[in-house]
Amino acid sequence: MLDANIKTQLKAYLERVTQPIEIVASLDDGPKSQEMRELLRDVAEQSALITLTESGNDARKPSFSVGPKGGEGRVRFAGLPMGHEFTSLILALLQSAGYPPKVEADVIEQIKSLEGEFNFETYISLSCHNCPDVVQALNLMAILNPNIRHTMIDGALFQKEVEERQIMAVPTVYLNGQEFGQGRMELGEILAKVDTGAAARDARKLSDKAAFDVLVVGGGPAGAAAAIYAARKGIRTGIVAERFGGQVMDTMAIENFISVKYTEGPKLVASLEEHVKEYEVDVMNLQRVAKVVPGSEDGTTLAEVQLENGATLKSRTVIVATGARWREMNVPGEKEFRGKGVAYCPHCDGPLFKGKRVAVIGGGNSGVEAAIDLAGVVAHVTLLEFADELRADAVLQKKLYSLPNVTVIKSAQTTEVTGTDKVNGLVYKDRKTDETHRIELEGIFVQIGLLPNTDFLKGSLELSRFGEIIVDAKGQTSVPGVFAAGDCTTVPYKQIIIAMGEGAKASLSAFDHLIRTSTPA
The missing domain is CATH 3.40.30.80 (Glutaredoxin)
Known part of the structure; x- marks a missing residue:
């Protein structure tokens, strides 16, 4: 064996x-x-x-x-x-x-x-x-x-x-x-x-912590890089994260992280965590942030990061690096059947649909890769793309079209997920003819991109119409002393290696801000 x-x-x-x-x-x-x-x-x-x-x-x-x-x-x-x-x-x-x-x-x-x-x-x-x-x-x-x-x-x-x-x-x-x-x-x-009783005990312990010089919100590649760069300056640094590693934990094959030919998300996150722990960084994992309250512009009043468990952390500067999450279709039936046929990770959930019919929503690289992956497990894959053409790389499209159990439908707008106790089909509209069609199937894998995790910042920082934090070339947000980095910002090209660089940049900018502002009593 x-x-x-x-x-x-x-x-x-x-x-x-x-x-x-x-x-x-x-x-x-x-x-x-x-x-x-x-x-x-x-x-x-x-x-x-x-x-x-x-x-x-x-x-x-x-x-x-x-x-x-x-x-x-x-x-x-x-x-x-x-x-x-x-x-x-x-x-x-x-x-x-x-x-x-x-x-x-x-x-x-x-x-x-x-x-x-x-x-x-x-x-x-x-x-x-x-x-x-x-x-x-x-x-x-x-x-x-x-x-x-x-x-x-x-x-x-x-x-x-x-x-x-x-x-x-x-x-x-x-x-x-x-x-x-x-x-x-x-x-x-x-x-x-x-x-x-754990949440209440945790909240009391967190609120008793001394103020930070740099507090990073988010534990993905951008947040980890920001924390390392801050800690190397010898200043009091903390990370508060809902899940250390963030979206990278759900990524399998990574082949474009320069100098590493191939790795997988969980392995990369383990390396990030190990690197962060080499420094005196206070990592507060499994904590969801409810609100960021900026401090005063001259630095005499500390910023506050309020957590959903009732705790409040204080810091001279804050770096927001909360990343992004899977974008949803927002159609009737999607939420009702999440985990009952609607899925977002083909690597994890694909084997449960062995021999069944599934759909993949999205014709970008992630959607086409998912369809190719699933085709080796399920009976049939139907890929639906909203646009007139697929957006995936040509080599992926060539592989997709070579598979005998894959159907590609373009100009298709998904309008409803149907089912009783679990998914039994989806309804889509042909955007060219306005005709409505229904496909009978047992699973739907949504692969239509990401949404920034910035809902808790509405009213606190200036956001773009897409919900991204607007930052300048140094990672500074609309509020002095609050910086941002990674996939939650307006910086183009959401890539791991770019997020790391932006995290380092935001941390250096936060340090520059600290040495130019007064220290609170």
Whole structure:
């Protein structure tokens, strides 16, 4: 099952195991059970402290639990944890043996102190790059707290469950039989939902922080670059972000980041985070900003960044780098069927539509790439483009038109998403003839660009008619002492490498502003 190179690497990891681990498998006579048997035997052979038994009687077959020998295996994998999930398996083995997780001590104590019974189930696809974070967070919670159990379920393998629960997006998490959440979630987000007093405690702790010299709002490439450049000046720097990494976390192939021939979004974000942590930057993650209140023009009054949990942070200067989000179609049915057939990430959710009919909305590079990607999984792809011609690169169009199970419709304006409990079709208008048509399908992937995350700034900063923050050549906004960078601004060409440069520029401009204004008492 595992090749020699992977076995060698796995053996090196498992040398850190110091306590006996037991893997209990629930198998049948099917081919997937045979694959799981081979995988688990390969894993067990890499450490004398790992015992494998096939005495499990779980209803989901194939599946297996991981836990300390003689104890309860509260972490379960229903399906083969390969691809992106192989790391989840390795971490579960190490942490079950007592290997310390890379989590702050107060978070560990918060997990251990949770009261009540928590039975989590996470539906994933092996091609989903967001799923492992959720799986690993819930696995850790189950390992640390005896009241918590977690099962990873491969949706492609247990399709009957997926259909019964009408799951059409991954990761989808259930808690005690009820839907708990969907999409990428970090450990802190999960804890905030199950620990009802966490938000208030967090708000008090944040409000007690001393004022910053530079406070960056947003943790994407622009925000990370801004924080690094500020911290290198030796001034008090902070980042407050709803999700460190931002939109880049949802990006797979990155082939135009100069000097790096190929990388993936999560890998790039991990490198960004590691670089930021090399400096004395106070990173306040999983925090949503509600309002920015500028300080006085001469710097004697501090700016305030108010958070949705009630906390208020103060700073001499502020750099807004909140990035952008997927643009929605804004047609009837889109919101109602989000996660029930309407999706925005073909890499994550594509495998759930295996053998089904889907549509891709948008004929730019992202739309055409999505259609090409999906064509290898689904029965048929219909790509709809609003304009008279596709806007994607010629090489992508050539590939698209070579695929036998793809239909391209131009001059098509989507007007409605239809369905009952899930998507069953879409309606579009032919912009040349005004005729209305309906396509029967099971999934719709929206790929029509981005919207700046600037809603909370209306009335505070000058915005363009597209909602972008208007900045000058130095990243200065309409308010002195407040700067902006990245995809949320009017700077053209929304690219990772451009966002980083703009973040560095805004930070240098903020420092220049600081040395030219008075310091508040």
